[in-house]
Amino acid sequence: MEKDNNIEKRPSPSKLFTRRRMLTGMAACAAAVYTDMRFIEPNWLGVGKHQVPILPNGAEPIRILQLSDLHVSHEVPLDFIDAAVDLGLKQNPDIICLTGDFITKQWNEWNAYSRILARLSKSIPTYASTGNHDGGPMMRTRGGLGTPNYVIGMLEKADIPVLMNQRQEIALPGKVPFELLGFGDLWEDDFQPRGLFEKNHARPVRVLMSHNPDTKDLIANSEWELMLSGHTHGGQLILPWGSSPIAPVADKRFVRGLHHWNNHWLHITKGVGSIWNLRLNCHPEISLIELTSAA
Ligand SMILES: [Fe+2]
Numbered sequence: 001m002e003k004d005n006n007i008e009k010r011p012s013p014s015k016l017f018t019r020r021r022m023l024t025g026m027a028a029c030a031a032a033v034y035t036d037m038r039f040i041e042p043n044w045l046g047v048g049k050h051q052v053p054i055l056p057n058g059a060e061p062i063r064i065l066q067l068s069d070l071h072v073s074h075e076v077p078l079d080f081i082d083a084a085v086d087l088g089l090k091q092n093p094d095i096i097c098l099t100g101d102f103i104t105k106q107w108n109e110w111n112a113y114s115r116i117l118a119r120l121s122k123s124i125p126t127y128a129s130t131g132n133h134d135g136g137p138m139m140r141t142r143g144g145l146g147t148p149n150y151v152i153g154m155l156e157k158a159d160i161p162v163l164m165n166q167r168q169e170i171a172l173p174g175k176v177p178f179e180l181l182g183f184g185d186l187w188e189d190d191f192q193p194r195g196l197f198e199k200n201h202a203r204p205v206r207v208l209m210s211h212n213p214d215t216k217d218l219i220a221n222s223e224w225e226l227m228l229s230g231h232t233h234g235g236q237l238i239l240p241w242g243s244s245p246i247a248p249v250a251d252k253r254f255v256r257g258l259h260h261w262n263n264h265w266l267h268i269t270k271g272v273g274s275i276w277n278l279r280l281n282c283h284p285e286i287s288l289i290e291l292t293s294a295a
Helices: 002-009 013-043 078-089 110-123 149-157 213-219
Strands: 046-055 062-067 095-099 126-129 166-170 178-182 206-209 226-229 257-261 264-268 285-293
Touching (some): 095 206, 095 226, 213 226
Parallel strands (some): 062 095
Antiparallel strands (some): 166 178
16 A cells, blocks of 8 residues: 555656756756856947036037946956947047946056056046045955055056046036046045035036945035946846846935936946946946036
């Protein structure tokens, strides 16, 4: 009797076949998703384009190229960043803003990196600000650099001024002058806006470079028109069932794209590289922001 019962409990050959097919299908599906996340989407570099109506009436448009979160590393090679530079220069920008996270943790090939970024500054005025991965007290505890000075040195060698809580007057030929303000990173305790927002009626438009979009709340009542941020990588891994974005910011409303908020404009680019260089439903991008007349 016992022997007969055991025979009855065994799955039928057809059920075994179905289960095996299901497991094989799941494994194939996981392999396909991983291939997409690691080898297809991270290389699918696009151009995000937006218009921001903040210039005085009749002013000529100003084209800002924003590159952010380059994250050079074993996973994001210099060749890929070189290709992003090529694509950026093809957009014919008037000015270029680099908004932080040039590295992920450590980097040694500073001269090669500098030569690639110098291609930007050779033909177009280019400015930079730093991100949390570029070094500081937080990254020191996570295997990164304890100071952003290596990144700053690399940028200066590329003739790219780094605005570390500084403002710069920008006067491009044939364009209305404006102010560019660059900030240190929030998480590295380098975000220090005090004294930077004094009124300057001669420069009615202010554009900010601040890596972490959460910094908007700290300067919400100051006078500025547009903040260029990165940091979120656009969410990087966007799950198909539409859950809250996975992004290292407190305010999950502003993870990517252009937003009008509290009488200011915010642009958060999805960035060029990323950590581990994994992306899902979130292609990397360079961003072209055209400032236009408000009327
Ligand atoms: Fe980043």
